[in-house]
Amino acid sequence: MRYSSFGRRLLSAFLAFWLGLSVLSAKDFVVVIDAGHGGRDAGALGNKSKEKDINLGVALKLGRLIQNNEQGVKVVYTRDKDVYLTLQERANIANRVEGDLFISIHTNSIDKKSPNRKTVAGASTWTLGLHRSKENLEVAKRENSVIYLENDFSTRYEGFDPNSTESYIIFEFMQYKHMEQSINFASDIQHEFVSEAGRVDRGVRQAGFWVLAKTSMPAVLVELDFICNPTQEKFLTSESGQTKMAKAIYNAFSKYKSDYDRKQNAGKSIDISTASSAPAVTRKTTAEPSVAELAEQDEDSGVTYYKVQFMALPRKLPASSKEFKGLSPVEYYQDGGMYKYTYGKSTDRNEIQKQYKKVKSLFRDAFIIEFRDGKRVK
Ligand SMILES: [Zn+2]
CATH class of the missing domain: 3.30.70.1070 (Sporulation related repeat)
Incomplete structure (x- = not known):
């Protein structure tokens, strides 16, 4: 009798401890996957395919890879089917769920009149910033132009006009809080696009993408490859091509997440040492030469x-x-x-x-x- 009451107490103490631990454990890492375009907004057009379908295909494959292989990660899609969403709605979803990372997936294209239209190839990864070339500006213009599908875009987007070059000056003065993390992640994705998915490397670039400007977390936008090039279009619409692209982004994500976990844990161990009764030790800060x-x-x-x-x-x-x-x-x-x-x-x-x-x-x-x-x- 005594023993069993002791046992019960031990069990409830254990339960309380365990519950306490679960409450204390960090919240899930939230990754927001944004398949560009959708519904009446088809995005760029290929010979046989639409950008919106390629983006969604890769987005869903990426989400599944994360769900199947990562623990403590919640995947949120801005869309998981063929529906129309404004750029602002995409950013709102990401902010509402307090995303830790935002990945917008797009497919590239160039002007119909361009002589390179059928030969241009390669993947690029973008972070928010002021474009440094006309070519970069054109990509942002094309991706932002979905704003024109909204009747009241000039009030909704604070007077931002996707086709006016002057509009992009706002990106010069914006505060880039998550720049370093975004660029690191973008570099890793870009590396994987080449090594895992065999893409031509078009580099990590910056331009003023509205959707990246409005998400308050590290954020990147990928341009998978060129839908206007029939060879790349075939790759991008194939099951194996989409899987390769999703795997490439997944590899970079997995690295980002483990770096994130390492930093979180480093933070925790400092908390424990300062909370202990041991005398406080002033940590030596090694000032790096700036x-x-x-x-x-x-x-x-x-x-x-x-x-x-x-x-x-x-x-x-x-x-x-x-x-x-x-x-x-x-x-x-x-x-x-x-x-x-x-x-x-x-x-x-x-x-x-x-x-x-x-x-x-x-x-x-x-x-x-x-x-x-x-x-x-x-
Ligand atoms: Zn797009």
Whole structure:
């Protein structure tokens, strides 16, 4: 009798402990998968297929891969069937479920009049930012143009006009809170598109996509390949092609999730140590040399010189940041609230052209800029 009451108490203590643990355990990681277009919005058109169907096919396969292989992850689709959704509704869904990561899936195309229409190929992955080339702007324009299907788009989208180049200036001054995570994830997806899915590499790029601007979490948009190229269209509409593309994104997701878990756990162990009764130990913070310190001697006057700009972010990165893909030393200058990162410096245009080639292989949107008296010449 005594024993069994002890047993019961032990059991209830155990239960309370276990329940407590489940309450304390972190909430599921929420990934929002956004199949671009749908319903009356077909997206880009191929010979035999529509963008909206390819996007949905890959989105559902990706969701299934995540559900079958990852624990503690909740998959939310903005659409899981052929229905029309506005860009704003897609962002609203992601924000409402408090997504931890947003993946928008699209298929690329180029203008009907373009001579390359049947030969252009390759996958690209995009994060939010100001486009650095007309080509990048065109992709954002095309993907944003679905806004025109709404009657009252100019009030709903705060005066943003998808086809007006001037409209895109808002992306220059936007706060990119999740830039670093988004770019890291985008780079991993892009790597997988090449290695897992055998795509031509069109790189990680930036442009002003409305749907990315309005989601408050790390967010990327992929352009799988070109629907206007019959060979790629065949690949993208095939079961095996879609599976490869989904697997590529899944591999990058899986890596992102385990990095995320590692950071969460690191955070937890710090909590435990500070909560314990042991005397507090001041943690030694090893100050990494920041890029600023490397850019100090940049006050030359009376000289014109050139640098290669390859990235713009709203904040300062440490000199050893992974974001620089091994480029060193990196410098920066500030402009319009952004830190604009550069590599190389020369008064000789031919010399900087060589540097530019090197940077361009890592950052395809890199370009040469000119400084006079320590100031950028526009
Ligand atoms: Zn699209």
